[in-house]
Amino acid sequence: MNAHAKGSAARSRLEKVPTGLFINGHWREASDGARIDVVDPALAEPVATVASATVEDAHDAVHAAATALDGWAATPPRERAELLRAAFEAMTRRADEFAELIVLENGKTFTDAKAEVAYAAEFFRWYAEEAVRTLGTVQTAPSGTNKIVVLRQPVGVCVLVTPWNFPAAMATRKIGPALAAGCTVVLKPASDTPLTALALAALFEEIGLPPGVVNVLPSRRSGAVVSAMLDDPRVRKLSFTGSTEVGRVLLASASRTVVNCSMELGGNAPFLVFADADMDEAVSGALTAKMRNGGEACTAANRFYVEASVAAEFTERLAEAMAALKTGPGLEEGVQLGPLVNADSRDKVAQLVEDTVRVGAKVVTGGRKTDGPGFYYPPTVLAEVPDDASVLHEEIFGPVAPVVSFSTEDEAVRLANATEYGLVSYVYTTDLARGLRVSERLDSGMVGLNRGVVSDPAAPFGGTKQSGIGREGGHEGLLEFTESKYIAVSW
Incomplete structure (x- = not known):
């Protein structure tokens, strides 16, 4: 198939990709009807438009995630693992479709896009395996007076902010461990590349993920939308991938409510x-x-x-x-x-x-x-x-x-x-x-x-100095979405 035919086929498949906000298992328009143009970098021309979330929409998404949290956290780890495995299999089956979407909105080559999709899907498979390994510890206190029991519990509602350069992999690298740990999430993808994130939302809908567990909010009003979510006391985690400059701003915003932060920032x-x-x-x-x-x-x-x-x-x-x-x-x-x-x-x-x-x-x-x-x-x-x-x-x-x-x-x-x-x-x-x-x-x-x-996916990804805080991937990536609870007990 030549480039023109491939491009035509890819654009025709765009019609199947939802372009609304995905909140509580439903597709809807932004509360004020605003839309974002998605531009093909190869032609410098729009290929689609998607809904652009408002602060009101962001509050709704956090509410959906908070409402779903207790039920998802109580879901047996094996069941969470099976849903992540299903997501891996579904994404792998549709590798070409996801790759074409990435090419259209990001500009990378089809070869690079296929490699990204394979890498992205692996986070679902890896964390399907890790979901059943959120291990705690039991030890005798040095004084001998009691036992020290340490549990690993889900941190809670998570806001995930992802960049445009790897629109699939940066989303799955966060969603995978969050869901494995028992957290619920609101994903705010980059406004240059929202289509891949919306295709992932459709995939979660298809495999039967409970409503509210994953919510997806494209928006041109990124600062206001993310800031509003960080000010909501129900949000307990921010995971951000992007520039160091934006990371500093988000860390300052997160400090207002002392939100747990993982930051994957710039490099040199x-x-x-x-x-x-x-x-x-x-x-x-x-x-x-x-x-x-x-x-x-x-x-x-x-x-x-x-x-x-x-x-x-x-x-x-x-x-x-x-x-x-x-x-x-x-x-x-x-x-x-x-x-x-x-x-x-x-x-x-x-x-x-x-x-x-x-x-x-x-x-x-x-x-x-x-x-x-x-x-x-x-x-x-x-x-x-x-x-x-x-x-x-x-x-x-x-x-x-x-x-x-x-x-x-x-x-x-x-x-x-x-x-x-x-x-x-x-x-x-x-x-x-x-x-x-x-x-x-x-x-x-x-x-x-x-x-x-x-x-x-099996290795801890992250940097020192102003390249970030925390690690993604590996077992460490799962622990980023948990809190340690210590119970002093005698028996």
Whole structure:
């Protein structure tokens, strides 16, 4: 099927995706009738409109979640697990449909979208397995006077705020553990990419999830809607994925009612290549770490630090690999890089490159905005980048790779850690002792050692410093949605 036919088929399927608010198991319009245009980044044209929730709608969603909480928390863990398993199976069956939706509203390639759907569905399967493992503890108090019983109970009503770059996976990574723990949720997806979240709501409706357990509220009035929910005393948890700037604002809002917070925020990932690295593996890993989702990922390699003796070779080979990527609409056969999500994102990337060149960097490939419809920016490699260039200190969120050389291991670690962020780092070396030593010294929550991908539903995902608070994925991700209750008892 050619790109035009694929696009037509995908758009025809849009008619089956609900476009209202999903509250208490029902679809409805926003209380004031407002709608959001959903724009295809490849064409810069609207493809759908969805309801835009008001503060009144937000109160209704919280009420629905609060009403459903006791019944869902009391549901046997095995029953919760079976519903999550059903969600995994349903999402897997419809992988192509979800992927097409993601391409249409986000712009990523169909290959990247399919990979995201598989990753997203895995959170339902993983937490179906974890739902029956919310373990407590029993021990004798050191004094011997009583027993210490610790229970893990659901934290309560949760507000989940997700970004546009992974509209499926960032939702399921939060919904999965919340439901497994016995919590109910209100999901506020990014206004650029609400269709995937609404398709997930329809999936939950189909598998028979009780009304009110999951509520979905797209809205252009994000600040007012989320703030209103955080001020509701029935809301006990905020889980947010997005920029550090917005995260700071939400943490301040959550402080008013002391809401439990998990924050997965920005990144500025260093990619370290030592002279003894396998150069084929390093270039391949760099391409993966940089170009997954077109660079629009908090885990994307942002700064490339390469030992001086191999810096020229690495830069040349990376530039050759990036220049060879086929750019175009995500549904077109063979396309490896789609557009950025919107005009502001494209213009920010273009400005970063222009500023970097102005202070002395050399463009090895790319470096200029393309003409025509859509929000495209070409794969770009920059060499001889000065230390004070803004591209080394800001999250790029685009297909741009700045390369800087280093001379010693200490210098590499110093450069890598010279940022307020600490989400993920990448290290390439064939010396295992050095690789582990450097990994321990890097101030980040995750390290890819000779790997360009770190994300895994079974592993704890999260950062240090201003990259966030808490962890998602793994058993730790389940515990984020529980509270410990200690009971002192004698028998």
